[in-house]
Amino acid sequence: MIEAVVSVGDVNKYNMQLEQTSKHINIPFVRLNKDQLLTDFKTLLLETSPDLVLVFGLGCKVPSELFTIPKKGFYNVHFSLLPAYRGHSPVFWQLKNGETTGGVTIHKINEKFDDGPILAQKTVTIFPGDSYGIFSARLGIESTMLIGNAMMELNTQGEVFLTEQDKEKITYAPAPSLGDLKIHWETQTAKEIECLVNAGNPDYGGAVALLRGQPIHILEVNMALLNNPNPGG
Template identity: 40%
Template sequence: MKIIVLSNHIAALPALVYFHEKGWLKAVVTSPGSFEKNLVKNFCNSKGIKCLLLDHDASFSDQVNNLLVTTATDLVFVFGFSKKIPDVLLQNHKLRFLNIHFSLLPAYRGPAPLFWQIKNGETATGITIHKMDSSFDGGPILYQEQFQLYPEESFGALNSRLSQLAVNVIRKALEKLNKNESQFVDQDESLSFSYPSVKREDLLIDWENQTAAEIMNLVNACNPIFSGAITFLNGQELAVVEVSPAIINDVSNLEPGTIAYADGNYGLFVACKYNTFLRINIVQTSESILSGYKLIALGLKAGVRFQQNMQQESLC
């Protein structure tokens, strides 16, 4: 079997290792950007694997098609790739383009499925391998598998876990593919929904309207890919990187966002909607990364209130 992978995402690395060890990986296609920090490219260089850096000034279709022809590729996996695959490539019936998507399609189509699943408080996620068509994350499903989404699991932790689990999912999908292509199942469009790219406004903590659980989900969804959920303290922007749930019995009727306790032994606790509480564990400013204990040592006291200010902030 001869396989090409289109990817510029760290999540593809375990799959690349698997394909390489099987002797199937003939080339990898990646896109420009922070190419010197592209771990996919670095892996290919370390293993002597052909790695095509797409030229923005040349035809995407021509570049990839030439690679497919010269390698006599049997199968193309798309795994965390930032460009839409042109229809002319997908319509080449001699090849199968398979996409690896971190959700249980047709749910959570779109470019940032893990962010939205964590933010929305889902308790289950999955990995879907499907044949690509001209739509985003459409096309019939070859294989999918459900996995638990653990409480308090961050984006980074979930992405890393799924990237490891993807290897076995890919193995099962290939076994199924080798038996009979008719095993593909059309997606149920009545169950489909998608989310857009993440904008700055999606990262803002809304102390007035979000519960403690919703704020924790947002913080986890932002860690580390967006550096944290955004709030403001004394006119300074902060990114909240890590929080944990807390129960405080002797404090009530505080305005959401108000610091309830700032204790050097127990930490920094903030009130949320419905008289619930979170402990602030880690924040990031433009100058440094600080623990809740460090904020207390720097003078942050109970009664100070975190703020949300959307009017000043432009979208990414």
């Protein structure tokens, strides 16, 4: 049984939908800011005494003194195959880098971001033309099934097998800067530009280009084959 749903941070379209859904199915919904994790959130944990806490999209660290309150700890859902693409924006960087597969990881939370041992993973294909929005939606669907199986395992087994992350394979996915979103026509290939545009659509407003000195946002491109890509003059 879900005791409560907690949203930490600013109001946005995603947690507004979460709030509406929670209220529709009569699950308590609580809004907090990160400064309330050791006060209001800790009180909620002590009052509800949950078996575990499932975290998704939290932009700050869970204070370590809370780790032992849930009987089985805190688990995080991350949209990559950890230890690859740790950090804020794994979907963006997987698409920008032209990966053909991504995935979902459920791991136990420790003192570092995206560092804890892995409970479950699912590989998800990245299809040609997938945008940030499309691939994220597919990851969301896959994660619900993975979460269901993982929760069943945690509830039915006294001990679960967790796999430590391979430190030699760590890569990072920080929040993209404006420079990361900018198209470099002179140096990037058509495929690299397509990957960048897809990676930015829609959450980062697409890729950024300059037209007569003014920035424009490009949300969709299609590659074309030209018989003579460099017509002579």
